[in-house]
Amino acid sequence: MSDQVWKERFDELCHVLKQTIPGFEIRYKADSFPWKDLPDKIARIDLFWDEDAATTVGSTIWFPRREYVEKSPRAAFYTLAHEAVHAFDFAKAKVGFGIGYLSPQVFALVFIVAAIIVGACGSLFWILPAVLALVAVAPLPSPWRADAEARAYAMGFAIDHWTGREEEDRRGYVIGAMTSFLYWKMVWGRHRAARRIDRYVSRIAGDRILSVSPAYRLVKEIVTTE
Numbered sequence: 001m002s003d004q005v006w007k008e009r010f011d012e013l014c015h016v017l018k019q020t021i022p023g024f025e026i027r028y029k030a031d032s033f034p035w036k037d038l039p040d041k042i043a044r045i046d047l048f049w050d051e052d053a054a055t056t057v058g059s060t061i062w063f064p065r066r067e068y069v070e071k072s073p074r075a076a077f078y079t080l081a082h083e084a085v086h087a088f089d090f091a092k093a094k095v096g097f098g099i100g101y102l103s104p105q106v107f108a109l110v111f112i113v114a115a116i117i118v119g120a121c122g123s124l125f126w127i128l129p130a131v132l133a134l135v136a137v138a139p140l141p142s143p144w145r146a147d148a149e150a151r152a153y154a155m156g157f158a159i160d161h162w163t164g165r166e167e168e169d170r171r172g173y174v175i176g177a178m179t180s181f182l183y184w185k186m187v188w189g190r191h192r193a194a195r196r197i198d199r200y201v202s203r204i205a206g207d208r209i210l211s212v213s214p215a216y217r218l219v220k221e222i223v224t225t226e
């Protein structure tokens with residue numbers, strides 16, 4: 001399959017996502033606030049700038065650079081299809097999805113506010129919420145984030161299946177990512193990550209995956225239409 005075909009598929013998926021998700025847009029971190037203005041130490045970490053590490057916030061999918069899409073349209077299509085699952089999740093559950101995705105670490109904010117309020121009242125008990133805040137930011141397992149990513153990572157396997165190609169060790173890559181600091185160790189143990197991803201991958205044959213997210217039906221239509 002030529003780069004040109006993948007480029008057309010990328011454009012078509014953008015087009016249908018725009019029609020389906022209110023406010024949907026693709027933006028590029030290299031050109032945009034706040035990414036390009038982040039302090040170097042944060043801005044340069046791979047988490048944000050890996051070629052294929054796009055980030056979805058609400059109905060916006062942020063790719064690192066425009067050139068990536070031009071140079072590697074197939075990889076960019078896979079990335080867009082993965083992020084489309086997140087964008088549909090966001091559209092459906094809005095703030096709830098964001099809180100779930102960032103849990104339990106996001107609760108540190110609540111504990112910090114509590115510590116400030118208790119401290120301002122002159123009580124020494126501010127230490128208690130402060131300790132809880134520290135516990136919350138630790139790389140604790142996040143079943144919500146893990147499930148969201150397993151649902152999205154299954155997309156890569158689905159595209160492989162529908163287009164008759166097979167990525168060498170996609171499963172190993174996904175399990176590695178799910179258990180790494182890339183996702184703040186959201187899953188502890190490779191066997192747990194394998195169970196999570198296999199739960200969705202096993203739905204691909206027979207098309208039971210189509211009910212997991214509207215993104216699957218849109219992507220299937222695009223990659224199976226000549």
Ligand SMILES: [Zn+2]
Pocket residue numbers: 082083086149152
């Ligand atoms: Zn993801």
